[in-house]
Structure formats: structure tokens, C-alpha cells
Amino acid sequence: MARKKNPAADVIEMTPPQGTQDVPEVAQIAEIERQALILRQFGDGLPFDPYRYELIIRDHLSRSAEAMLAAGRALIVARESLPHGDWMPFVERVGIEQRLANRMMQAALKFSDPKTMKLVEAAGNKTKLIELLVLDDEQIAELADGGTVAGLVLDDIAEMSTSELRRNLREAREEQKAAEQLLADKGQKIDTLKANLLKANKRLKEATVDDxxxxxxxxxxxxxxxxxxxxxxxxxxxxxxxxxxxxxxxxxxxxxxxxxxxxxxxxxANEGIPDLAPAAPSWADEEN
Incomplete structure (x- = not known):
């Protein structure tokens, strides 16, 4: 005898997310697809449940940098799945500040590539990993590949304290800003000289032959x-x-x-200048 299909499965799969019942059908479908994509990329393979995700995030918060990224991924799922107005209470129940939650989600996005795992391991803890958020994607990839960024390599990051890493990254940013400002100043001067040259050429073209x-x-x-x-x-x-x-x-x-x-x-000789004899003094023409 064929097994009867469980109607509850269809309810779980097809029920629109909370807060979307009053949204037009096309928008509901788009929202369902977006949340499904978030679950596939950052979730754990199970449907979203706010209470279960509170437990997951709390558990990860007490662990290493890698666990913080897992918490950040869970926060992304919760942020994208909760109805409007439920996000702040959710974060408060988890026991973290809104700013920290945002940084953790940023870290989960920035370090989502498996190639960055060496850098995550070098950071070791969540505070050092958060400090590394100031780096752009190219710098993170360079470090993960064994390169040097801001005068640092993976071993340096692993050995440094959080304060030492923060100081080195801050100094590197200041040096980069100074270099960028110098280039900007030079570029501005070059643009000014070009503008003056164009003006001079224009005046020269407009001048008459006599001028x-x-x-x-x-x-x-x-x-x-x-x-x-x-x-x-x-x-x-x-x-x-x-x-x-x-x-x-x-x-x-x-x-x-x-x-x-x-x-x-x-x-x-080169310019064909005529060779003029020195002019005679005025007294030479005077009559004796």
C-alpha cells in the first residue's frame, strides 16, 4: 500500500515567511526565494526557527574566531528571515549589542570564502578577526595566499596581541591615507598646470600676428x-x-x-643672423 503524503511537509515548505501574508503574490514568491537562498548559503539545512537560532548563536559566541563566523552566518539567516520589527528583540534575547551583531555579520560575509580559512586560523579569536575587517577583499586574499599586507604576514597576525594588531593596522591605514593624499595633491597640481597650459595655448591662438x-x-x-x-x-x-x-x-x-x-x-651661423658692423660714433660724421 502506498504511503500517504504528509500534508504538514507541504505546509512547512509552501507557507510564506512571517510578515509576508499581506504582500502581493509575486513579491511573496521573490521573498521566499531570497530567504531560501540565504538558508542554503548560511543556514544549517533546517527551516528557520528563531528560538533554535538563539541557542546556536549563544553557543558560538563563547568559542573561537571560526565559531564567531558561524554565529555571524546564523545572524544573517535570522536577520533576513525575521519579520520587520522582530530583529532588535531577537538580538537582545541573544545577549549581544546591535553594533557587534553587525560586525559579526560583516565578518561572516567577508570571510565566507574557504580560501580565507588560514587567515581565520591565524587570527585565532573573534576580537582579532573583527580588527581584520578593515582590510579589503584583495588584501584578505593576499594574506590568505601567504602574501604581505600592511607589513604583516599570517605568522605575525597569529603571534600579535589584539592591541598590537590594531596598532599596526591603524598605522598602515594612516600611511596609506597620507600616500593617497600626496598623490591627490600631485594630481591636482598637474591638472592645474594642464589647465593653465590650455589657457595659454588658447590665448596664443587667439592673438594676432602683430601681437x-x-x-x-x-x-x-x-x-x-x-x-x-x-x-x-x-x-x-x-x-x-x-x-x-x-x-x-x-x-x-x-x-x-x-x-x-x-x-x-x-x-x-645657425639662425642666419646678418653680421652688422658696429655703429660709428656720432662724432665721426661731424665736420672738422
Whole structure:
């Protein structure tokens, strides 16, 4: 004789979660699917029961970092399964603060990958594991793979106290912020220089040919005056000082002066500058 199907099983499987009876059918189905996904990922294979999950979480809270993650997974199931308004009383009955419950759920999400188990084992206790929440996913993966993050490796984390780990992570964050700020400042300066260059190029394009010629003539005049000043002051003073200290240095001085003349001759030749004769003094044209 065929065994009769237990109608209670259908009731458990198909009854909408608490607080969803007044929700439209499509939304109810979506909510049921979401809670089923949460149960598959974080649950223990049994339907959600708030009183049973209170016991599970209390039991895990008294154990190691790995047990804290199990408690965090159970909290996720409870948070996603309880009707609106029942979450805070549930947390109070468990005996933990809302902030700690949030951190534990964050830890369960962040360390849900089995590859991070070595890092969880290195942390050892729940307080050190919570300190590691400041790391991003890439840093956690790097540590779990045996790499170095914030100057730390797995063995360092295992040997450090919670306060030492917190101090090292804080210092690393401050150094990272300082480096990021430096890069941001440099980037801002580069952007400012680029903007100024674009403005200058725009002004240059908008300037008339006469304006450009006048500006170029001013640039040549300024450079010429600068060269003359350098020869008549800086170079002349240096020549006098050397001649006073070493009267026989005339040949050395002449060699340096020849270099200056050669530079001018090269400029004249390369740029096709006409070789003008020195202007005659005004008295030369006066009649005797």
C-alpha cells in the first residue's frame, strides 16, 4: 500500500515567511526565494526557527574566531528571515549589542570564502578577526595566499596581541591615507598646470600676428639683456677675482671668453643672423 503524503511537509515548505501574508503574490514568491537562498548559503539545512537560532548563536559566541563566523552566518539567516520589527528583540534575547551583531555579520560575509580559512586560523579569536575587517577583499586574499599586507604576514597576525594588531593596522591605514593624499595633491597640481597650459595655448591662438611678433621681440630683448648682464657682471667679477688671485691665468680666462664668442658665432651661423658692423660714433660724421 502506498504511503500517504504528509500534508504538514507541504505546509512547512509552501507557507510564506512571517510578515509576508499581506504582500502581493509575486513579491511573496521573490521573498521566499531570497530567504531560501540565504538558508542554503548560511543556514544549517533546517527551516528557520528563531528560538533554535538563539541557542546556536549563544553557543558560538563563547568559542573561537571560526565559531564567531558561524554565529555571524546564523545572524544573517535570522536577520533576513525575521519579520520587520522582530530583529532588535531577537538580538537582545541573544545577549549581544546591535553594533557587534553587525560586525559579526560583516565578518561572516567577508570571510565566507574557504580560501580565507588560514587567515581565520591565524587570527585565532573573534576580537582579532573583527580588527581584520578593515582590510579589503584583495588584501584578505593576499594574506590568505601567504602574501604581505600592511607589513604583516599570517605568522605575525597569529603571534600579535589584539592591541598590537590594531596598532599596526591603524598605522598602515594612516600611511596609506597620507600616500593617497600626496598623490591627490600631485594630481591636482598637474591638472592645474594642464589647465593653465590650455589657457595659454588658447590665448596664443587667439592673438594676432602683430601681437605674437611683439611678444617674440620682447623675449629676444629680454634674453639679450640677460646675457649682457651675465657677461658684464657675473663673468666680469669672476674674471677679476681669478686675475687678482692668479695673475698668470690670462690664457685660461681667454679660453673661457673664446667659448662665449664661439657660442655667439654659432648662433649667428645657425639662425642666419646678418653680421652688422658696429655703429660709428656720432662724432665721426661731424665736420672738422
Amino acid at each position: 605674437q611678433v611683439a611678444q617674440a621681440a620682447q623675449d629676444v630683448a629680454a634674453a639679450t639683456l640677460g646675457a649682457q648682464a651675465a657677461i658684464s657682471t657675473t663673468l666680469a667679477d669672476a674674471v677679476r677675482r681669478l686675475a687678482e688671485l692668479h695673475p698668470d691665468s690670462g690664457t685660461l680666462i681667454a679660453g673661457h671668453v673664446a667659448q662665449v664668442r664661439a657660442a655667439l658665432d654659432e648662433l649667428v
